[in-house]
Amino acid sequence: MKFGVVVFPGSNCDYDTFYVLRDVLEQEAFFLWHKDHDLKRIDCVILPGGFSYGDYLRSGAIAKFSPLMKEVIEFASKGGLILGICNGFQILTELGLLPGAMLRNKNLKFLCQFVTLRVENDKTPFTHKGKRGNVLRIPIAHYEGNYFAPPEIIQELETNNQVVFRYSDAQGRVNEEANVNGSLRNIAGITNKQGNVMGMMPHPERASEALLGSQDGRLIFQSIMESI
Amino acid sequence: MIDRKILEEHNLTLEEYEKIVQLIGREPNITELGIFSLMWSEHCSYKSSKVHLKALPSAGKNVIQGPGENAGIIDIGEGLAVVFKIESHNHPSFIEPFQGAATGVGGILRDIFTMGARPIALLDSLRFGPLSNSRNKAIMEGVVSGISSYGNSVGVPTVGGDVYINECYSLNPLVNVFCLGIVEKEKIFYARAEGEGNPVLYVGAKTGRDGIHGATMASAEFGEDLEEKRPNVQVGDPFKEKLLVEACLEVMAKKLIVGIQDMGAAGLTCSSSEMAAKSGTGIEIDLDLVPQREEGMTPYEIMLSESQERMLIVAKKEKVKEVQQIFAKWDLDAVHIGQVTKGGKLRVKANGQTVVDLPVEAIIGLCPVYERELKRPSYLESAHKLEPIPLPNDYSEALRKLLSSATLASKEWVYRQYDYMVQTNTSLLPGADASVLRIKGKKKALAITLDGNSLYSYLEPREGGKIAVAEACRNLACVGAKPAGVTNCLNFGNPEKPEIMWQFKEVVQGIAEACRAFNIPITGGNVSFYNETEGEPIYPTPVIGVVGILEDVSRTVSRGFKQEGDSIIVIGENKEDLGASEYLKSVLNKEKGFPPQIDLEEEKRIQEFCLEAISLGLIRSAHDVSEGGLAFCVAECCFSNEQKFGCQLELKDELRTDALLFGETQSRIVISTQRESLQKLLDLAKKKKVKAVIIGHTGGKNLVIRHLQKEVVNIPLEEAYQLWKEMLPEVFKIQ
Numbered sequence: 001m002k003f004g005v006v007v008f009p010g011s012n013c014d015y016d017t018f019y020v021l022r023d024v025l026e027q028e029a030f031f032l033w034h035k036d037h038d039l040k041r042i043d044c045v046i047l048p049g050g051f052s053y054g055d056y057l058r059s060g061a062i063a064k065f066s067p068l069m070k071e072v073i074e075f076a077s078k079g080g081l082i083l084g085i086c087n088g089f090q091i092l093t094e095l096g097l098l099p100g101a102m103l104r105n106k107n108l109k110f111l112c113q114f115v116t117l118r119v120e121n122d123k124t125p126f127t128h129k130g131k132r133g134n135v136l137r138i139p140i141a142h143y144e145g146n147y148f149a150p151p152e153i154i155q156e157l158e159t160n161n162q163v164v165f166r167y168s169d170a171q172g173r174v175n176e177e178a179n180v181n182g183s184l185r186n187i188a189g190i191t192n193k194q195g196n197v198m199g200m201m202p203h204p205e206r207a208s209e210a211l212l213g214s215q216d217g218r219l220i221f222q223s224i225m226e227s228i
Numbered sequence: 229m230i231d232r233k234i235l236e237e238h239n240l241t242l243e244e245y246e247k248i249v250q251l252i253g254r255e256p257n258i259t260e261l262g263i264f265s266l267m268w269s270e271h272c273s274y275k276s277s278k279v280h281l282k283a284l285p286s287a288g289k290n291v292i293q294g295p296g297e298n299a300g301i302i303d304i305g306e307g308l309a310v311v312f313k314i315e316s317h318n319h320p321s322f323i324e325p326f327q328g329a330a331t332g333v334g335g336i337l338r339d340i341f342t343m344g345a346r347p348i349a350l351l352d353s354l355r356f357g358p359l360s361n362s363r364n365k366a367i368m369e370g371v372v373s374g375i376s377s378y379g380n381s382v383g384v385p386t387v388g389g390d391v392y393i394n395e396c397y398s399l400n401p402l403v404n405v406f407c408l409g410i411v412e413k414e415k416i417f418y419a420r421a422e423g424e425g426n427p428v429l430y431v432g433a434k435t436g437r438d439g440i441h442g443a444t445m446a447s448a449e450f451g452e453d454l455e456e457k458r459p460n461v462q463v464g465d466p467f468k469e470k471l472l473v474e475a476c477l478e479v480m481a482k483k484l485i486v487g488i489q490d491m492g493a494a495g496l497t498c499s500s501s502e503m504a505a506k507s508g509t510g511i512e513i514d515l516d517l518v519p520q521r522e523e524g525m526t527p528y529e530i531m532l533s534e535s536q537e538r539m540l541i542v543a544k545k546e547k548v549k550e551v552q553q554i555f556a557k558w559d560l561d562a563v564h565i566g567q568v569t570k571g572g573k574l575r576v577k578a579n580g581q582t583v584v585d586l587p588v589e590a591i592i593g594l595c596p597v598y599e600r601e602l603k604r605p606s607y608l609e610s611a612h613k614l615e616p617i618p619l620p621n622d623y624s625e626a627l628r629k630l631l632s633s634a635t636l637a638s639k640e641w642v643y644r645q646y647d648y649m650v651q652t653n654t655s656l657l658p659g660a661d662a663s664v665l666r667i668k669g670k671k672k673a674l675a676i677t678l679d680g681n682s683l684y685s686y687l688e689p690r691e692g693g694k695i696a697v698a699e700a701c702r703n704l705a706c707v708g709a710k711p712a713g714v715t716n717c718l719n720f721g722n723p724e725k726p727e728i729m730w731q732f733k734e735v736v737q738g739i740a741e742a743c744r745a746f747n748i749p750i751t752g753g754n755v756s757f758y759n760e761t762e763g764e765p766i767y768p769t770p771v772i773g774v775v776g777i778l779e780d781v782s783r784t785v786s787r788g789f790k791q792e793g794d795s796i797i798v799i800g801e802n803k804e805d806l807g808a809s810e811y812l813k814s815v816l817n818k819e820k821g822f823p824p825q826i827d828l829e830e831e832k833r834i835q836e837f838c839l840e841a842i843s844l845g846l847i848r849s850a851h852d853v854s855e856g857g858l859a860f861c862v863a864e865c866c867f868s869n870e871q872k873f874g875c876q877l878e879l880k881d882e883l884r885t886d887a888l889l890f891g892e893t894q895s896r897i898v899i900s901t902q903r904e905s906l907q908k909l910l911d912l913a914k915k916k917k918v919k920a921v922i923i924g925h926t927g928g929k930n931l932v933i934r935h936l937q938k939e940v941v942n943i944p945l946e947e948a949y950q951l952w953k954e955m956l957p958e959v960f961k962i963q
Contacts, residue, residue, distance in 0.1 A: 009467075009470070009471055009474075009558060009559060010381065010383075010467050010470050010471075012381075012382070012383025012470070012650055012651075013383075013650060015651075016650070016651060016652040019652065019668065020652075023668070023669075035557075049650075050383060051380075051381040051383075051466075051467060051470070053467065054381060054465070054466065054467025054468075054470075055381070055467075056467070107962070108962070109373075109376075109644075109645050110373075110376045110377075110380060110644075110645045110646070110647070111644055111645070112380075112643075112644050112645070112646060112647045112648055112649060113644050139649055141380070141647045141649060141650065143380075203649070205652065206649050206652055209652075211655050211666060211781065211782070212649075212652060212654070212655060213657070
């Protein structure tokens with residue numbers, strides 16, 4: 001399995017993701033410079049976390065103009081696997097590859113903490129190693145992660161089973177208290193209609209080693225590894 | 229013409245001006261005067277502190293770089309070194325909390341990556357006035373968001389630090405920022421301008437009028453003209469900084485440059501003259517070539533600007549193009565603005581004219597050094613007199629007050645605004661005795677902590693200095709790390725006042741004594757004087773940062789109890805030490821008495837015992853007893869683990885109950901251990917000649933303490949936890 005991690009000038013989880021793929025999971029992994037035009041025949045594109053262009057305007061708003069994004073859109077249209085983590089999720093919504101947008105967290109502060117997520121759909125290439133109802137412990141770290149979309153889009157996401165993760169308590173109960181950032185319907189991660197593009201606010205690369213407090217994030221990478 | 233008024237505006241005395249004239253053999257022009265005012269400011273020259281700082285031990289087998297460079301460097305073995313330093317950004321953070329704190333982070337990051345190291349951790353030591361005052365609250369909120377906004381964006385985790393609340397910081401907050409980077413030993417870089425004819429490159433952000441006189445501002449007290457000083461604070465751009473980090477590390481790794489220095493305090497002036505001074509060379513620059521953000525800037529303004537995210541590079545002559553290509557890749561300009569010259573002069577041209585022509589030695593090396601008058605402060609006598617303290621009626625209630633006091637309450641509200649996990653090295657998260665960072669691919673890890681109780685230093689400066697070092701080292705011992713190097717940030721009032729200078733001298737002596745006892749070097753730091761607003765100085769506030777090494781990261785110990793039925797043990801001796809305690813301050817509203825005294829030899833034994841017990845796997849949790857005393861320490865142990873545990877304690881010391889529960893006797897650690905290890909642990913304590921007393925066990929849903937067979941504290945754990953956890957969120961709740 002060949003992974004490509006896109007590097008924008010302000011990416012800062014690029015190396016963390018690369019490290020998990022190459023050193024922890026022993027996969028082939030490459031960095032893809034945002035100014036390039038070549039996806040180097042990879043099997044899965046990862047848009048990592050960070051502040052792609054400083055995100056002074058709106059997270060991910062400028063990243064969508066990076067040259068490589070044209071290839072990324074084409075890759076998606078051909079059914080290639082794309083995972084956007086945190087800022088990567090924000091960029092995917094700006095690119096139009098995923099619906100909706102991110103508002104500021106409901107408490108208007110940056111939030112860094114472990115959260116628990118309930119797996120809502122285990123039929124995606126990103127989650128098939130898990131089971132619906134599994135609870136994963138994975139950290140978040142963002143200021144704008146409060147998922148928003150108009151009611152008809154939310155309805156569509158629900159009808160098509162596109163919601164992959166929801167913020168829940170440790171027992172898997174999805175409630176207002178578990179909804180750390182105020183996302184509609186506790187949404188923490190979604191796919192596109194075809195199921196080959198996923199965005200999620202939590203950072204699975206920060207939860208892939210026992211030393212760091214959780215290995216639940218591996219489920220996502222391992223699902224991708226076994227999806228082809 | 230230079231007159232008295234101009235000198236005053238530049239914070240220079242008449243004697244200093246006369247010395248300048250004598251050194252350069254003529255009257256300086258206004259730009260040159262501006263340069264002297266910056267480089268001879270207290271902030272840049274350490275002219276009042278130098279004579280005392282000599283007392284600090286800076287040598288050691290593992291020291292690669294001691295004081296005098298951008299940051300200190302310690303060898304950590306396996307070909308690696310750590311580069312670290314702490315610096316204050318107090319004055320700007322008062323005037324404009326968000327940008328002041330943000331640019332404090334930016335500045336210290338540049339000090340670290342300038343030496344070729346990738347920054348891997350930030351910590352902050354923050355001091356604010358009482359949060360019942362809306363101004364103090366706004367300052368704290370602004371400072372925390374500023375740190376969060378800058379550090380998070382640049383992608384360096386903010387992994388720890390401390391926060392104290394005291395009236396003395398009302399209108400004079402302290403923001404001390406620590407950064408640590410890691411570098412392969414042979415890839416360390418220095419600020420040098422070597423090789424005559426080598427090109428001088430300007431990289432990073434354009435120069436604007438922001439921050440002019442920042443260093444001078446940090447060298448004076450604040451009066452009523454606060455609002456006018458707002459334009460002196462710079463504005464940070466963490467995205468640009470991130471680009472600079474990557475581009476600079478790349479040109480350094482490819483060995484394309486000779487030297488590099490950041491333009492921090494005193495901007496272009498400081499970076500150019502310091503690099504030349506360190507190499508015995510000169511520098512010539514043309515200001516017309518300096519990228520400018522505003523039109524019509526004068527040479528004076530360009531030389532004195534403190535615009536952020538700028539660096540000065542001396543490149544290898546034949547590598548300029550390659551350097552410029554790398555910067556272009558990161559969308560940055562690298563502009564050739566001058567060259568290294570012979571003869572030790574700083575020459576600056578503008579519009580074809582020479583506007584500055586000064587010997588760098590005069591700017592850097594020949595600044596006057598003051599041995600200022602010292603006087604033991606008169607407040608000490610009355611402050612030491614502690615009137616009889618009545619015993620409280622209800623100890624549970626006293627503990628509740630401590631749990632929800634601003635200094636002791638959980639700081640989660642602060643640190644969860646920081647990205648403390650980026651770079652995926654943080655193996656012990658904030659809210660611990662020390663932060664632990666693994667080193668990818670290695671067994672060993674780094675531990676870092678900041679510490680400094682100013683109430684101790686106010687009441688007994690020398691003891692305060694000693695305790696700050698001892699407690700920081702104890703924090704490291706509690707996670708299983710051995711101290712390797714120290715950096716310090718010394719925050720004081722106006723050094724021209726003999727009482728302040730006396731406090732300074734005493735604190736430095738105390739720090740020196742403790743460092744010698746622990747045999748650890750101080751590799752650098754920062755002095756911040758003039759922390760006074762309208763004549764009121766802060767308490768003397770030494771902040772000590774200690775970096776330690778854990779030989780085996782998998783043996784890291786944290787402070788939370790881990791299992792029901794584990795034995796709880798106090799290492800060290802309980803004594804009657806109520807003076808200067810958080811209990812007196814928060815519960816009885818007294819900041820008085822003598823702080824606890826410390827026996828450094830005993831302290832060393834305790835720490836060595838703790839380290840050995842951890843390496844043998846005999847300890848499940850360890851937490852040092854500090855502010856709040858034994859009862860508060862145990863409470864934190866109860867709810868620091870994800871799964872919380874109550875406890876039952878039975879104390880038998882013949883001491884006043886209040887002193888036993890809340891006194892702050894030094895050299896104590898509360899540990900917990902499983903039954904099987906108990907005997908081994910007690911044997912080890914005997915062997916190491918430390919006192920170890922079993923005081924109870926974990927279990928139940930309450931925090932219960934009995935003293936001489938009488939129940940004195942009984943609080944449901946969940947209630948204690950909520951008081952402690954919700955204090956800050958409650959204060960900052962969006963109305």
